[in-house]
Amino acid sequence: MNSNAPSSTPAAAADLRRNSKRPRYSRFTQQELPACKPILTPKWVISAFMLVTIVFVPIGLASLFAARDVVEIVDRYDAECAPLGSRSDRVRYIQSAADKTCNRTLSVPKHMKRPIYVYYQLDNFYQNHRRYVKSRSDEQLRSPSNEDDTTPCKPEDDANGRSIVPCGLVAWSMFNDTYSFFTNNSQQLPLNKRGISWKSDRDHKFGKDVFPKNFQNGTLIGGASLNESIPLSEQEDLIVWMRTAALPTFRKLYGKIEVDLEAGDTINVIMQNNYNTYSFNGKKKLVLSTSSWLGGKNNFIGIAYIAVGGLCFLLALTFTIIYLVKPRRLGDPSYLSWNRNPGGGH
């Protein structure tokens, strides 16, 4: 590489080095480090596309299979569980003190293996609104000594002059629909509500000695109330709710049914339709779902994998054809791109 460098004997070089300003030779300073210089040859392009195909299509298929095995029952109940009428009628209904019990019947299409996760799904609910997300006090949730640390919680920071625990809009607007599940023969299906929140949240973000105080005591009542004798770390519904969702459509774990359900079973759900989504045209759904290694019934990722893999296969094919049909002539001057746009960009 270094063809221009004058050659000198080692002894002379050593002699020179003493007062010479000659830059010292190293592959680094001479910018001659050993380097790998891949370029986009036809072989490489086609191989890269093929590699993507080979990796992606199986992953995609596996994901699709996994998603196929997941059994999911989704039941939208916000419309049926409220009297027919205009939006304002429904809002009035949901804000009234009337009994809001609602019965739903779900049928199990396929065998559902336990555990069966019970979710509620809200729609058009902006848990990611900045005003909402910020309106909480992590300090207060962790330790009773920070009880009055409610500045970020405005406007739900205090009620009647005393701090609210847990404060803030998030806690205040907690989901308060309840579900209980019965089999055909009116036997209640046990619902496990333990372990539905992240362990790290239970252990470190919500204090074992922090108890709800002065909660839902203000002029405006938001959502659920809390049992003031249970510490926050055990109020798993709250913990789940406080872990705000990323997008306006979200599911949250409600509990787990730890028995298998057979295909054809019907399940009666007795629910309290308390939560107001009518104001903002939000939907409410109840979801029962099994899970696979990939999680829920998620077809998107499998399809996306197969799509990308398939696309790459097509591209590999296209390139192969191009290279076969029209091989490049070597050194064709017309390939020099700046000839086609003389003068460059100014």
Added chain:
Amino acid sequence: MPFGRHERIRFSKIYSLSCFRPSTKDEHGQIGQKGYSRVVYCNDPENPEALQLRYRGNYVSTTKYTAVNFIPKSLFEQFRRVANIYFLVVACVSFSPLAPFRASSILFPLLVVIGATMAKEGVEDWRRRKQDIKANNRKIHVYRDHSFSQSKWKDLRVGDLVKVYKDEYFPSDLLLLSSSYPDGICYVETMNLDGETNLKLKHAFDFTSSLHDDSSFHHFKAVVKCEDPNEDLYSFVGSLSYNGEQHPLSLQQILLRDSKLRNTEYIYGVVIFTGHDTKVMQNATDPPSKRSKIEKRMDKIIYILFTTLISISFIGSIFFGIRTNRDLNHGSYGRWYLEPTRTTALYDPNRPILAAFLHFLTGLMLYGYLIPISLYVSIEMVKVLQSIFINQDQDMYHEETNRPARARTSNLNEELGQVDTILSDKTGTLTCNSMEFVKCSIGGVPYGRGMTEVEKALAKRKNLGQGDANVGDDSGRYGDPSGSVGKGIKGFNFRDERIMGGEWVNESHSDVIQKFFRVLAICHTAIPDVNKETGVLSYEAESPDEAAFVIAARELGFEFFQRTQTSICLHEIVNGQKVDRSYELLNMIEFSSARKRMSVIIRNAENQLLLLCKGADSVMFERISKESKQPFEEETKNHINKYAEAGLRTLVVAYRVLEEEEYKEWEREFLKAKTSVSVDRDDLVDAAAEKIERNLILLGATAVEDKLQKGVPECIQKLANAGIKMWVLTGDKMETAINIGFACSLLVQGMKQIVITLDSHDITALEKLNDRDAIAKASRESIRKQLMEGRSQLDLAKSSSVLFGLIIDGRSLTFALEKGLESLFLDVAVDCSSVICCRSSPKQKALVTKMVKEGTRKTTLAIGDGANDVGMLQEADIGVGISGAEGMQAVMASDFAIAQFRYLERLLLVHGHWCYRRIAMMICYFFYKNIAFGFTLFWFEAHASFSGQPAYNDWYMSFYNVFFTSLPVIALGVFDQDVSARLCLKYPMLYQEGVQNILFNWPRILGWMFNGLLSSMIIFFICKNSTIHQAFRSDGHVVDYEILGVIMYTCVIWAVNCQMALSINYFTWIQHFFIWGSIFFWYIFLIIYGYINPEWSTTAYRVFIDACAPTPFYWMTTLLVVVATLLPYFLYRSFQTRFQPMYHDEIQRRRSEGGESGGESEVPDRVKERIDLLGERMKHSHREM
């Protein structure tokens, strides 16, 4: 050296355009008046008047900052950049509730960036300070309390008496009183001032030179009145009153700070100017800052991004306003969970416009990631590192002079890759500027048998024209063993048996020969220097020409060996005997570029008064005696023309016998002129000199060769192949210039020459009439006509591939540069592949450079080595100085310094190309990565009703520009190479990528931005859709805000780093380390951050370890997103290399196919073809311009 080289001497003041203003008579300032008011009481510190004056001390500080003002001043410098101001405002606002992030996470990256830049400034300034401390604490002997004692430089005061010993630096500007020599002379080396290595002679007044020992200063008192401190190194006006008499002072008595005492045991002097008042410090100034075209365009891109930032914030605000307004509609709530009834201005459904406006401010902060905060500092760091590589390049190190290449500024590295036109000086740049005496014409007889390179080139041309391949005298000067005497003597390459070895006495006109060589031996300013150990005599001469003459005289038996202030001694060989002859030196009329001649008046042993004179033919022939017809004037003129054709520099040698009476009268006048203390002293001296330098008797002419530097023709050829146009601006005669042009392959066979000159009969006829206006008018017309002809010639040849060369002389250039003709001239000149401007003055050089720069709007590079090139170097976009024999002025004014012209090839084709490519890629990539990241925030906003909630944790974001993506891009900027240095040189056309700016044109920049936008969309939408509401783990947990942030951010980090890996095709371990290291570091960061107390880590708490890492979903999404993100670019590049490969793609392909490793045989043809084709196309594109 006492001060760093960063102290740039303000030679521009002296040499560039400003020095051409005519000296006005009204500046004739008398001492004591304004501008000349300084009074120095020598050796009289107790004098009350002296105490009143309060001149500054000798303490100097060259630092930009002091300890006190460092913080405010450097901060101020930082915030002069628009982008930094923006970030500062954002940081200030971040303490208000408007901010979408925590203030600390905004402040942190700003502090890192500002801190890094300030640290750089601080380190640079600290180095300066250390040098200052060293200089201020040097020791000097000062006369205090009747004896000389050691003191520090900084304690020196005006009026102090000092004693300086041999090889010491002068601590301030001194008035020389006496020296160890009885006649009060001393030798001074001024290398630190002007870079000239030759010694300069200074002499003290006779009446002070008797003060020889320390005790004699006991009663010494004197008053100096002189000019105020100024930066003019070459003049001094003042007077000394001593013992009641007034004596005019000149530069001869002034010793300047930072020059060094040489060959003299000691001197005594009086301090006149101290510290910052000294001439050298007055000269110190910041270099003119030049900015590269890429950086200027980068600013525009920043503005585009600002516009984008403002518009997306605006869009967001509108949506936010509408959405907010809907939340409280006629008393009914919309999103009750936001409690729209109990709200602040930030979110008040009753005042949606105010809320939207405040949200707009939030948006400006939130999307601030579109503006790459670390761009400027990264680029600065990269450029410094690039400069180090330039400085460290072994292939640009010159063994003989022990000089590596030096990038004096790092601002312009990438500009080196875009040079369209090179404007070059000739002497010392293309040639060695080591003169060799090769020929002479004495008494009409030509001597000297050597053949110059130009002559060889000429012979070659002629032979080729006749179809004869056999080149004449091939023996060459080097391979000829018979050149016994001339062999091995530097500056002497003369062979002629007729006059060498004492044979000249046998020539018919031996008396003329004797006089001729005596003039050469006596009429000069050289100083002999005998090496005590070897006894070898060498000369310190002001110019290499002069040294060549003295050496030639010595070799022919007229050995100059001693100079005193009043005499010159020669060893002359008379009849084979060495005889000492001493000549009394009466006067010396020095050489100046205006006079173009020098004379000495001597009295020889026969008591004859002689004026010996040598000078340029243009001024000498008119001073040759008309009365007594010179017998060989015509022959000499012919010889001179021949020498000029052979590319030699000629001087005419003449003498005159003076009458005692005439001389006495003249001397009075001359002394008066010389001792006059006024600004127009030089004019008076010139006028006096004019009176005696007439009626000369011609002796002959000398011809010295300035050899072409090694590798110049090849280098010029390469640069021409790279499509770079070359202009040579030289002071030579037209014939010399054309021949040199051929010798260095600037002009080639088959090239059509367009010659523009005023040497036509009409003009010369007019000149005789001496009607200036008429001459000017006729000249203008003539030049217009010639240019029009050239234009039509060029138009005719448009279709063919004939190359043109334009040659224009200095006088024509004066007119061609006038307003009316300038555009026509430029129009013709840019279509010619090479241009030679002969007989051009330094001012014209600078003007031509300016014209080319502004006329073509392309990058110009000026290269030169001498003080006369300084204007040109500073005017051009890039100034390259050759650190050669003519001193350091050019280097001081340059942006890059190289030792030899041929290194320009490597500097441009290799380093220029690489740096251009690196910076262009780096900036494009910077914008890519920030757009890719910034827009994911925007897409997320669209799903969070534009409330201003960022998608990611605050600290992920603030580390984005600082840690996760910064190092790979710096590695790209420092190390990337498209092809190796060898291939850069082998395929010079590659350089056109920079000239035509195809790596940084708007389509490419916008393409990268679009790619960023596309990446952000792919990242966000795939992440969003694949995670939507389903469980993402087998234990049923769903994706929430925290997890989506981590997944998306992981995808962003992977995508931008892999994009980098994909877009470079040069991986050393450094690239691998930084790219994969950055990705790895993200995970490390996530783990560590996740383990910090949740109060600090908030949404990042254990999110990776507990939630993401264990699930295959997270890794699968990453893989899917990364591949999908890279796919568009990969596809584009695959198609591009297939259908529209860029030049470097072609070369890379060739290399990888093995065409490069083995034979050189098959490539050149093909490449040559391509070059021809391209050359033609380029010509067309220029015309279209």
